[in-house]
Amino acid sequence: MRSVLSGSNFVFLLVLAVLFLPGCTGQSSGVKSLNPSEIRNYQGKDLSSVNDFRENSIKGSQYIDVSNYHLEVSGLVDKPRNYSYSEVLAHQKYSKVVTLDCVEGWSVTILWEGVLMKDLLEEAGAKPEANTVIFYAYDGYSTTLPLDYIRNNDILLAYKMNNVTLPPERGFPFQVVAEDKWGYKWAKWITKIELGNNPNFKGYWESRGYNQNGDLNGSKFGN
Amino acid sequence: MRKAVHFLVTLLTALYLITGLGITEFRTVTPLTFGILNKALSQQLHSYLLVPFILLLALHVYFALTKKGLPKIERKGSVENAKKER
Numbered sequence: 001m002r003s004v005l006s007g008s009n010f011v012f013l014l015v016l017a018v019l020f021l022p023g024c025t026g027q028s029s030g031v032k033s034l035n036p037s038e039i040r041n042y043q044g045k046d047l048s049s050v051n052d053f054r055e056n057s058i059k060g061s062q063y064i065d066v067s068n069y070h071l072e073v074s075g076l077v078d079k080p081r082n083y084s085y086s087e088v089l090a091h092q093k094y095s096k097v098v099t100l101d102c103v104e105g106w107s108v109t110i111l112w113e114g115v116l117m118k119d120l121l122e123e124a125g126a127k128p129e130a131n132t133v134i135f136y137a138y139d140g141y142s143t144t145l146p147l148d149y150i151r152n153n154d155i156l157l158a159y160k161m162n163n164v165t166l167p168p169e170r171g172f173p174f175q176v177v178a179e180d181k182w183g184y185k186w187a188k189w190i191t192k193i194e195l196g197n198n199p200n201f202k203g204y205w206e207s208r209g210y211n212q213n214g215d216l217n218g219s220k221f222g223n
Numbered sequence: 224m225r226k227a228v229h230f231l232v233t234l235l236t237a238l239y240l241i242t243g244l245g246i247t248e249f250r251t252v253t254p255l256t257f258g259i260l261n262k263a264l265s266q267q268l269h270s271y272l273l274v275p276f277i278l279l280l281a282l283h284v285y286f287a288l289t290k291k292g293l294p295k296i297e298r299k300g301s302v303e304n305a306k307k308e309r
Contacts, residue, residue, distance in 0.1 A: 054247075056247070056249075058250070059250075060250075103266065104246055104247060205262070205263065208261045208262065208263045208264075209261065209263025209264055209267065210263050220266070221263060221266075221267055
């Protein structure tokens with residue numbers, strides 16, 4: 001033991017320690033950060049897990065290649081837009097805890113993070129006659145929300161849930177956070193947002209019997 | 224009456240199961256029913272069937288109990304009466 005720590009060996013070990021200690025403590029610039037894990041509590045509120053959802057989309061999970069992805073904002077707007085994924089993320093971000101209630105009977109409470117839908121619509125410039133926002137998804141799904149509801153309720157277009165990026169099965173890249181509405185209004189895998197002037201335009205489930213308004217305190221079925 | 228109730232309970236049980244599956248497994252049930260039983264219709268029927276199903280089930284149980292249970296009580300009673308008479 002004495003021979004190892006004596007003389008030139010001691011100096012050599014000291015030099016090694018100086019060289020490698022920063023690497024061991026994570027101070028090196030070469031350290032890559034891993035994806036954060038989901039949070040299950042936010043400001044004292046217990047959150048559901050990303051895995052607590054029941055997969056009930058019309059065609060199963062969709063896998064979107066973000067390098068080819070574009071979000072179209074069109075219809076009754078002054079300046080139609082075509083955003084890339086990163087362009088949408090460049091907007092001011094917001095987060096809030098909202099519960100999704102499914103007509104099947106289950107619900108999940110999640111911390112959603114995303115951009116305000118009304119920010120995107122303002123950039124496109126909604127025409128005065130526009131009153132309905134139609135969401136189209138990658139799998140052919142569609143649903144509608146009133147334009148005033150989006151303007152008055154700070155509705156999010158979410159790209160994160162519980163502090164992690166939306167997984168493909170949860171709607172990556174974007175999901176509508178239609179708070180106070182049944183789950184069928186929370187469209188996933190959004191590819192197009194169209195403004196129209198027909199409040200009776202029926203989306204996928206609305207045309208198959210579910211209520212047009214989709215209000216939690218209203219009827220599930222009919223008009 | 225009993226037979227009608229038993230038959231209706233069987234029918235409603237089947238319908239209740241099918242419409243329940245039509246809600247949760249609509250991607251399978253809707254094509255199997257040629258598009259007739261979609262998720263929304265399944266859920267509407269499922270909710271309408273709940274009360275009749277419970278009522279018929281209660282009747283079904285009542286009939287089953289009265290058919291097998293009551294004669295036993297009567298027999299027991301008759302034996303006790305017979306002892307008293309002695």
